[in-house]
Amino acid sequence: MTNPTPSPAPTLRDVAEAAGVHTATASRALNPKTRQQISAETARRVMRAAQALGYQPNSVARSLKTSRSGTVGLVIPDLTNPLFPPIVRGVESVLESDGYNVWIVNTDNDEDRERAKIESLRSRQVEGLIVATARLDHPLLRQLHEQGVTMVLINRQVEHTRIPAVTGDDATGVAAAVRHLTDLGHTRIAHLSGPLTTSTGRVRSQAFRHAVRDHGLADDLVVECAHWSESDGATAMRALLTGGARFTAVVAGNDLIALGCYDVFAERGLSCPGDVSVIGFNDMPFLDKLRPPLTTVAVPHHELGAEAARMLLDCIDQPDRPARSLLLPVSLVVRGSTAPPRPEGLP
Amino acid sequence: MTNPTPSPAPTLRDVAEAAGVHTATASRALNPKTRQQISAETARRVMRAAQALGYQPNSVARSLKTSRSGTVGLVIPDLTNPLFPPIVRGVESVLESDGYNVWIVNTDNDEDRERAKIESLRSRQVEGLIVATARLDHPLLRQLHEQGVTMVLINRQVEHTRIPAVTGDDATGVAAAVRHLTDLGHTRIAHLSGPLTTSTGRVRSQAFRHAVRDHGLADDLVVECAHWSESDGATAMRALLTGGARFTAVVAGNDLIALGCYDVFAERGLSCPGDVSVIGFNDMPFLDKLRPPLTTVAVPHHELGAEAARMLLDCIDQPDRPARSLLLPVSLVVRGSTAPPRPEGLP
DNA sequence: TCATCCTCCGCAAACGATTGCACTGGCTTG
DNA sequence: CAAGCCAGTGCAATCGTTTGCGGAGGATGA
Numbered sequence: 001m002t003n004p005t006p007s008p009a010p011t012l013r014d015v016a017e018a019a020g021v022h023t024a025t026a027s028r029a030l031n032p033k034t035r036q037q038i039s040a041e042t043a044r045r046v047m048r049a050a051q052a053l054g055y056q057p058n059s060v061a062r063s064l065k066t067s068r069s070g071t072v073g074l075v076i077p078d079l080t081n082p083l084f085p086p087i088v089r090g091v092e093s094v095l096e097s098d099g100y101n102v103w104i105v106n107t108d109n110d111e112d113r114e115r116a117k118i119e120s121l122r123s124r125q126v127e128g129l130i131v132a133t134a135r136l137d138h139p140l141l142r143q144l145h146e147q148g149v150t151m152v153l154i155n156r157q158v159e160h161t162r163i164p165a166v167t168g169d170d171a172t173g174v175a176a177a178v179r180h181l182t183d184l185g186h187t188r189i190a191h192l193s194g195p196l197t198t199s200t201g202r203v204r205s206q207a208f209r210h211a212v213r214d215h216g217l218a219d220d221l222v223v224e225c226a227h228w229s230e231s232d233g234a235t236a237m238r239a240l241l242t243g244g245a246r247f248t249a250v251v252a253g254n255d256l257i258a259l260g261c262y263d264v265f266a267e268r269g270l271s272c273p274g275d276v277s278v279i280g281f282n283d284m285p286f287l288d289k290l291r292p293p294l295t296t297v298a299v300p301h302h303e304l305g306a307e308a309a310r311m312l313l314d315c316i317d318q319p320d321r322p323a324r325s326l327l328l329p330v331s332l333v334v335r336g337s338t339a340p341p342r343p344e345g346l347p
Numbered sequence: 348m349t350n351p352t353p354s355p356a357p358t359l360r361d362v363a364e365a366a367g368v369h370t371a372t373a374s375r376a377l378n379p380k381t382r383q384q385i386s387a388e389t390a391r392r393v394m395r396a397a398q399a400l401g402y403q404p405n406s407v408a409r410s411l412k413t414s415r416s417g418t419v420g421l422v423i424p425d426l427t428n429p430l431f432p433p434i435v436r437g438v439e440s441v442l443e444s445d446g447y448n449v450w451i452v453n454t455d456n457d458e459d460r461e462r463a464k465i466e467s468l469r470s471r472q473v474e475g476l477i478v479a480t481a482r483l484d485h486p487l488l489r490q491l492h493e494q495g496v497t498m499v500l501i502n503r504q505v506e507h508t509r510i511p512a513v514t515g516d517d518a519t520g521v522a523a524a525v526r527h528l529t530d531l532g533h534t535r536i537a538h539l540s541g542p543l544t545t546s547t548g549r550v551r552s553q554a555f556r557h558a559v560r561d562h563g564l565a566d567d568l569v570v571e572c573a574h575w576s577e578s579d580g581a582t583a584m585r586a587l588l589t590g591g592a593r594f595t596a597v598v599a600g601n602d603l604i605a606l607g608c609y610d611v612f613a614e615r616g617l618s619c620p621g622d623v624s625v626i627g628f629n630d631m632p633f634l635d636k637l638r639p640p641l642t643t644v645a646v647p648h649h650e651l652g653a654e655a656a657r658m659l660l661d662c663i664d665q666p667d668r669p670a671r672s673l674l675l676p677v678s679l680v681v682r683g684s685t686a687p688p689r690p691e692g693l694p
Numbered sequence: 695t696c697a698t699c700c701t702c703c704g705c706a707a708a709c710g711a712t713t714g715c716a717c718t719g720g721c722t723t724g
Numbered sequence: 725c726a727a728g729c730c731a732g733t734g735c736a737a738t739c740g741t742t743t744g745c746g747g748a749g750g751a752t753g754a
Contacts, residue, residue, distance in 0.1 A: 037731080060470075371703075371706090405741070
């Protein structure tokens with residue numbers, strides 16, 4: 001009643017029998033690449049039979065035989081972070097048109113989980129990995145790379161290895177942010193960096209120091225957040241304020257950290273951008289709806305995913321091509337959270 | 348150089364040879380459920396050998412043999428909609444602890460894509476499907492159900508079928524929203540419904556009519572949005588205003604539609620909640636950061652996913668248990684977008 | 695001492711597809 | 725007219741596991 005027709009799915013053998021041919025012939029007839037080995041008439045018969053039976057090739061059997069699965073694994077920390085869905089879609093959009101499937105796994109940046117998930121992917125014969133996790137030093141990835149697993153990194157590098165990667169041009173983005181602030185007249189600019197154990201955290205924070213120094217400003221107003229989160233951003237901002245630091249603008253490591261700043265401003269009755277300007281990073285959705293709308297650096301996440309996928313396809317096709325890395329341009333999106341500083345500075 | 352060690356992964360045979368036993372014995376030794384058929388000493392030897400070789404069972408071969416894959420498919424329209432990531436995580440959280448893997452596919456609510464993706468999942472022997480797409484009438488799902496595919500629906504029903512489902516209690520949520528508005532003194536309440544071709548769209552809109560009638564109010568201030576999107580919400584709101592409708596509050600079909608209202612208010616210089624109050628639905632992230640913070644109905648998405656997963660596990664374990672449906676409680680989150688109406692009403 | 699019963703393990707057949715090779719017959723070619 | 729060729733098809737092995745069945749050998753009971 002609940003299982004009206006649990007009839008087993010038709011197999012290639014069923015099709016072959018129905019068409020009166022051998023399974024080998026049926027297989028060739030159904031595969032466009034081998035179809036020309038078969039007489040047109042036979043091929044037609046087989047395809048008709050397949051159609052009639054509703055035959056669907058069993059990908060598991062096919063994978064076992066060919067040791068190719070037509071799928072790639074996509075490793076991300078947490079789908080819930082609005083950063084990642086666009087990347088996922090970008091990856092899918094190019095892989096899909098090439099007939100590949102994408103298998104997504106969340107790792108929560110936990111090493112054990114990461115290892116387990118990746119093992120699981122490999123045991124399913126994925127043909128490549130796209131990895132968008134954060135940790136900077138990463139023995140697992142290094143090891144996989146040495147084992148010859150083809151993979152592409154997004155938004156990160158692994159120290160001392162040459163693995164193909166595609167990243168946003170964070171350094172230029174940070175420089176643009178700083179430039180925007182100095183253009184407005186800010187001279188005391190703080191930075192709430194992401195964790196320095198992450199690739200992006202380190203790159204952005206370094207870029208910040210360079211940028212402010214290039215403008216002849218102090219580079220010591222830097223606090224590291226424990227995580228890329230709103231609450232850790234808030235904590236860092238509180239630390240900065242409580243420490244008595246004087247600044248009129250802050251470049252946040254990412255948008256969530258910037259949101260944490262907003263929270264603290266609300267707590268302490270500070271106005272943004274009146275008392276202090278804020279710039280985020282990533283341009284996640286709905287930032288334009290905030291009060292004030294957040295000025296931020298837009299990273300082309302969809303493109304990041306798409307390019308990574310393209311790169312992975314290249315790597316699959318030509319295994320010994322040299323590893324290349326791609327830097328995608330980012331752009332400053334000026335909204336309402338930045339303005340010239342008050343003459344008298346922060347209270 | 349790029350492929351330092353493309354040595355093939357060790358197989359069960361390698362392990363067996365290393366341990367000096369037959370593959371069958373190795374297989375049993377490695378499987379906890381059959382391990383007691385093997386002498387402790389032999390089992391130890393096999394496990395040690397497996398360890399030493401870094402053996403990982405090939406899930407593809409296992410799936411082929413057992414015709415079970417340890418994975419379930421999760422079908423959603425678009426990961427980019429902030430609604431879905433929490434559902435995904437919820438599903439994963441319970442399935443994972445049961446040793447299952449989750450395969451996510453996006454369909455963009457496109458019928459062909461849906462069919463293709465689901466076929467692909469099935470050809471990979473997924474053991475069940477969790478479907479969170481929207482269309483109300485759905486021949487494909489009906490057909491799958493008739494074929495005995497075990498599946499659970501999230502946030503939707505298929506007309507005239509009994510497929511297990513878990514949903515938020517939308518009707519009660521809408522009623523609470525309306526109740527909140529009437530408590531504030533509103534008497535002319537509009538509704539921007541989601542597309543009536545979707546399950547939730549229909550349920551919420553119907554609930555709205557019932558609720559306002561229960562309060563003795565008019566139920567004709569309803570406009571249907573073409574999609575669950577910000578821009579379609581804006582379009583609907585413009586239509587309402589341009590049509591000269593008089594209202595002091597609006598219940599939006601979901602948060603995105605509510606955001607569309609915000610956009611139109613900004614266009615036309617209306618103030619929220621001064622001129623008109625707005626209530627959203629879903630409580631997506633960061634709504635509390637908007638200006639004004641959006642009052643909305645919180646749906647427990649993570650729970651929705653988790654319960655669906657639990658239900659699917661039940662269905663897999665006992666195929667002929669009767670289909671049950673689960674309604675999860677929702678809750679009104681009052682923020683800043685609702686307030687008593689101006690005495691004179693909308694200009 | 696012999697029949698009997700376990701325990702532990704090997705044999706071999708699957709699962710459903712792909713693919714190198716061999717075979718068949720009808721054609722061309724010299 | 726024989727030799728050779730080619731197109732079209734079938735045979736059978738194979739991918740890496742799992743699992744029913746049976747066999748060997750030791751322990752046990754009568």
